[in-house]
Amino acid sequence: MAEKGSKSGTGGKKPGQPDLRRLLRVTPGKRLDLGSVAADAVPAGPAKKAEGLAATAAMAEELAGLQERLYAASTAGDRRRVLLVLQGMDTSGKGGTVKHVIGLFNPSGCRIRAFKAPTREELNHPFLWRIMRALPQPGEIGIFDRSHYEDVLIARVHELVPHRQLGRRYGQINRFEQSLVEDGVSVVKVFLHISPGQQRRRLLERLDNPDKHWKFNPGDLDERALWPAYRTAYEIALERCSTDAAPWYVVPADRKWYRDWAVSRLLLEHLRALDPQYPKGDFDVAECRRRLLA
Amino acid sequence: MAEKGSKSGTGGKKPGQPDLRRLLRVTPGKRLDLGSVAADAVPAGPAKKAEGLAATAAMAEELAGLQERLYAASTAGDRRRVLLVLQGMDTSGKGGTVKHVIGLFNPSGCRIRAFKAPTREELNHPFLWRIMRALPQPGEIGIFDRSHYEDVLIARVHELVPHRQLGRRYGQINRFEQSLVEDGVSVVKVFLHISPGQQRRRLLERLDNPDKHWKFNPGDLDERALWPAYRTAYEIALERCSTDAAPWYVVPADRKWYRDWAVSRLLLEHLRALDPQYPKGDFDVAECRRRLLA
Numbered sequence: 383m384a385e386k387g388s389k390s391g392t393g394g395k396k397p398g399q400p401d402l403r404r405l406l407r408v409t410p411g412k413r414l415d416l417g418s419v420a421a422d423a424v425p426a427g428p429a430k431k432a433e434g435l436a437a438t439a440a441m442a443e444e445l446a447g448l449q450e451r452l453y454a455a456s457t458a459g460d461r462r463r464v465l466l467v468l469q470g471m472d473t474s475g476k477g478g479t480v481k482h483v484i485g486l487f488n489p490s491g492c493r494i495r496a497f498k499a500p501t502r503e504e505l506n507h508p509f510l511w512r513i514m515r516a517l518p519q520p521g522e523i524g525i526f527d528r529s530h531y532e533d534v535l536i537a538r539v540h541e542l543v544p545h546r547q548l549g550r551r552y553g554q555i556n557r558f559e560q561s562l563v564e565d566g567v568s569v570v571k572v573f574l575h576i577s578p579g580q581q582r583r584r585l586l587e588r589l590d591n592p593d594k595h596w597k598f599n600p601g602d603l604d605e606r607a608l609w610p611a612y613r614t615a616y617e618i619a620l621e622r623c624s625t626d627a628a629p630w631y632v633v634p635a636d637r638k639w640y641r642d643w644a645v646s647r648l649l650l651e652h653l654r655a656l657d658p659q660y661p662k663g664d665f666d667v668a669e670c671r672r673r674l675l676a
Numbered sequence: 677m678a679e680k681g682s683k684s685g686t687g688g689k690k691p692g693q694p695d696l697r698r699l700l701r702v703t704p705g706k707r708l709d710l711g712s713v714a715a716d717a718v719p720a721g722p723a724k725k726a727e728g729l730a731a732t733a734a735m736a737e738e739l740a741g742l743q744e745r746l747y748a749a750s751t752a753g754d755r756r757r758v759l760l761v762l763q764g765m766d767t768s769g770k771g772g773t774v775k776h777v778i779g780l781f782n783p784s785g786c787r788i789r790a791f792k793a794p795t796r797e798e799l800n801h802p803f804l805w806r807i808m809r810a811l812p813q814p815g816e817i818g819i820f821d822r823s824h825y826e827d828v829l830i831a832r833v834h835e836l837v838p839h840r841q842l843g844r845r846y847g848q849i850n851r852f853e854q855s856l857v858e859d860g861v862s863v864v865k866v867f868l869h870i871s872p873g874q875q876r877r878r879l880l881e882r883l884d885n886p887d888k889h890w891k892f893n894p895g896d897l898d899e900r901a902l903w904p905a906y907r908t909a910y911e912i913a914l915e916r917c918s919t920d921a922a923p924w925y926v927v928p929a930d931r932k933w934y935r936d937w938a939v940s941r942l943l944l945e946h947l948r949a950l951d952p953q954y955p956k957g958d959f960d961v962a963e964c965r966r967r968l969l970a
Contacts, residue, residue, distance in 0.1 A: 663889030
């Protein structure tokens with residue numbers, strides 16, 4: 383999706399390894415056609431499920447190690463942190479990604495928030511209010527399962543706000559995310575791209591299994607009928623809000639194992655680029671050892 | 677620690693399996709002497725490290741399954757949830773327990789909060805104010821790394837509040853926890869019991885490894901010097917606040933693998949006792965299937 387020669391950010395790249403930050407990035411300012419991106423593709427990754435699962439598991443130790451360093455650095459004043467934003471149609475695997483990818487990290491350093499329909503209190507505030515209250519603290523990995531982008535997605539499809547107000551939101555989002563980046567937040571925005579056929583299969587699976595009925599809402603079928611409108615809304619949002627500071631990534635998500643690999647890999651690349659370091663202690667080690675052994 | 681014949685709660689017990697809820701419980705109203713409890717004991721559990729690690733890993737699937745049911749039930753109005761309270765001296769392994777035990781669960785259903793020294797805003801409120809804001813929602817597993825008990829532990833040792841005010845807090849805590857239980861919260865309070873010698877070894881390890889210096893604070897040595905006062909404060913808190921509604925458990929924690937096994941097992945027993953069920957769908961499955969296939 384990225385133009386040749388586009389910047390892939392600094393650091394975090396190792397020779398001979400894929401650079402998903404470049405490959406999956408939505409090029410800022412360029413027209414995006416989601417119809418031209420195969421949802422069952424496996425770009426730059428393992429080709430088969432077994433390999434994919436193994437490759438994801440193999441990242442676990444490095445991911446957790448980088449997370450610990452990020453957290454450790456924050457105790458010495460480093461304000462850097464990561465915010466993973468997950469968006470996608472129903473059944474695209476936002477929840478599964480949290481379970482399988484975020485499950486690789488130490489849960490105490492993860493701040494996860496699933497955004498539902500706004501409450502009355504939230505509606506009484508600007509749309510970014512509830513987002514700001516859920517941001518990761520320095521050293522943490524924040525995860526948004528849905529996000530402020532709903533306010534230009536469902537809000538556009540269902541015309542929840544006047545068109546003019548909607549149009550202003552893209553710029554508001556870009557300025558907001560720019561300010562996050564300036565404050566040390568690595569914003570990793572992932573669109574989980576599934577095909578309508580794959581969604582049908584997943585919804586049928588839920589219907590076929592009574593233990594999954596709680597995940598099913600007949601209203602999901604109404605939303606499904608609006609697929610083309612959602613696709614357009616996503617294309618506009620990703621086009622207008624993929625910026626150099628906070629790019630969008632399109633992750634083909636028909637294959638769950640590829641989705642998990644790709645999101646893990648994106649996080650790994652971002653964390654490697656941050657290259658957090660354990661802070662030095664500012665105390666007298668010998669004196670402390672003496673006191674302990676006294 | 678429990679008296680013979682004490683109630684172990686209803687359900688959750690399988691024949692031939694240990695009943696940690698009975699074995700590790702601090703008997704309400706009975707004098708507690710922590711000095712008589714071996715911190716390196718392995719009561720009712722695997723005797724060796726390799727077995728212990730395997731036994732903990734073997735619980736993962738059932739734990740995650742029960743968690744999913746608990747969450748699913750909440751979508752149909754079930755208000756039940758779990759709150760794990762972790763207390764213990766520095767290096768007793770509160771953080772390690774979150775990493776290794778809570779890491780067995782789906783992170784999206786866990787609400788983890790580490791309580792530090794209260795902020796100015798928190799000090800301007802009653803001591804339970806910040807606690808109430810961090811409670812798990814229905815269907816969630818909440819984890820407190822330190823808790824409202826600090827307000828009768830460090831507060832007692834350092835005389836942070838007048839003695840009379842301190843004395844009132846035990847009853848306030850019991851009434852608060854009783855109200856949680858009545859609202860569907862299973863309160864699982866775990867004291868991670870380590871020996872002073874084990875703490876010395878762990879602090880020395882931190883000193884010996886520069887990558888662990890960020891975890892070390894020379895102030896910890898001052899607290900260590902107050903060990904007898906903390907032990908007394910813990911004994912009083914556990915005695916007065918181990919209730920039938922919300923008992924305290926003393927988990928020997930000198931062996932990390934036993935600690936993780938025991939806390940996992942306690943959570944398993946509590947979740948089994950809750951026996952959460954997937955809710956039935958209240959929609960027309962055949963009609964939904966027809967619409968999907970149309």
